[in-house]
Amino acid sequence: MNAYTEKIRELSSNLLREGKVDLVIGFKQGTVPMATVPAIARTPEEAATFVWDANCSLNLANYLTNRTEKIGIIAKGCDSRNIVNHIVENKISREQLYIIGVPCTGMVDKPSIRALFDLEITQFKEEGETLLVKTLENELKIDKQDYLRANCRTCMHRNPVIHDVLVAEPVVEQTLEDPFKDVKAIEQMDDDQRWNHFETLLDGCIRCYACRNACPLCYCPTCFVDESNPQWVGKGQDPSDVRTFHFLRAYHCAGRCTDCGACEEACPMDIRVRDFTRKLVKDSLEIYGWEAGLTLDQRPPLDTFKPDDPDAFIK
């Protein structure tokens, strides 16, 4: 058992034993290699089955929306930023939460690990920063840092920005020459290339909405794509309707997206949906000097109004 897992179990069990929270939200071991299961623990015994590894990729803030209990929650850097969003957007209150912060060294990119093998992966083990991956016929030791998810590679907030306790000493934050190389590459395409890029990107989308449902920002009781009266968008596989879903969802995340990668993680078709939201992350930073989910004191730029706004149209 790794040190993080041990500490998470200890802290969560204690919280429950001491009655400081009604439940703790964490990850349990999955039933197939490279899978973890977001789960609830209501007793110290249940909390003793929590795990932590490089597959705890989903964002647990997603499970907080409108809950009324007193909650303990395990949060890596990005989860903590979405918890901040949730608090700012009144989806949960700070007083309800006991945040067990996890200084994160990145989550792994499953598609690129799978791509190393012809056969399916039958075993996955983590030994520190080394990953041991097995198939029926093959076995590889790889360095975790070479197989990080794209969002983890450019993450500048690996340490939780808000927490009540940390499971370990903070990790060193990454320094990056240019975190937005990917966005710039798309910006530099001409119109046709860019159109083709997004066309190909969405080719295999089956509109299952796993991306939306895994995203902590997407908590509307009825999403615009589901609304039937009035109906805003067609529900079939017509490419214009598929695009409309993705464009609008991305805009609803503008200034709020923490680049946690849960959307991509959840997609059964491995569609890189962050190609949409990344541009908005970059624009928020460049236009408003804003990074989502870092402070409890300010609302995101697109839902605030300033009397001294430099643009005249708003007055």
Place this chain on the structure above:
Amino acid sequence: MKVIQIDKNDWNRGIDASRKAYHLFGPVTDNNQSMFKQLAPDQYPDMEKPDTIMSPKSVLFPQTEKLLGATLDPTAENHHIMERPETDYSPRAVIGIRPYDARAVALVKLNFDTPEYRDPYWCDAYAATTFVGLAVNQPSVTDFSTAMGSGPFAEEGLDALLVDAGDLYLAKVLTPKGEAFFSAAGFDTVADTDESLEKIEQLKNKAETAMGPLAVFTDKLAQKSILDLHGAPFWEDLAFTCINCGTCTFVCPTCWCFDIQDETKGNSAARFRNWDTCMSPLFTKHGSGHNPRGEKTQRVRQRFMHKLKYFLDKYDSGTMCVGCGRCVEKCPVNIDIRQVCNKMNSYEPQK
């Protein structure tokens, strides 16, 4: 039982020959995504990677399908009269379909082709289709088809079963449709039946042994009361974990639910059906605004109850899950139907 042997060197030539008589569908990998698609004239089924993310159900039941169309042009004689569009139902063959997916087709048929009601779109596509299966020599870790009435070499729903025997395929011809396909492809080398059946049996045993002993049980599901299962305590925790996307139902070869939508563009009107999912809150929303499955727990329970109990009770044809393992593999939060099935099978209510 006739067994044909096909040298793999002749495979593409035969596939090409069959294109004259059939539209071919098969597993292909595009953009890193493997799925069943209609093959382009120069495309061959990827027989090395037939375990597709999406099941072949879309061959008979496309995700979006036009049911009716009409013109709204008031000067046209037939304006506003909905008519079924012309669809090409000439012979199709699905190459490389896995045995569990073929069983799924047989189960879906129970719903779309009944004495009271016959879904013309599905049934016409079904009648046009020949299913040329490919046995599973190396079952994946999520394949539990042997527990669900199918298996790596099962024949239900197939017109022929190909068995990969190294340099050649041994093909069991199961129906006249299968026979017709092989003759169109020019595959006519009859193998020594006893010898090849023995070889097939060996490969089958090997595959089943690799799957290990049965670990999913369905034997007690039929005797359970629906109400007891409904009240079982495990739905709450499953519902907590579930993010209520539709992934499990969209990848499932037996999920058959759809939603009907009308769309207009200029003077043309169309009625479509799109796959729908009981995971969506809108699925059961009534016109009145009432929603009998408004809570996530109710929706999560519905999926498993339908697959493992309601279907079983209604049709007496086993469970509606064929054990393909796709939902286990693709659920973003790893909700595993194998575990849920065992919980349901062993559930005893507290008196």
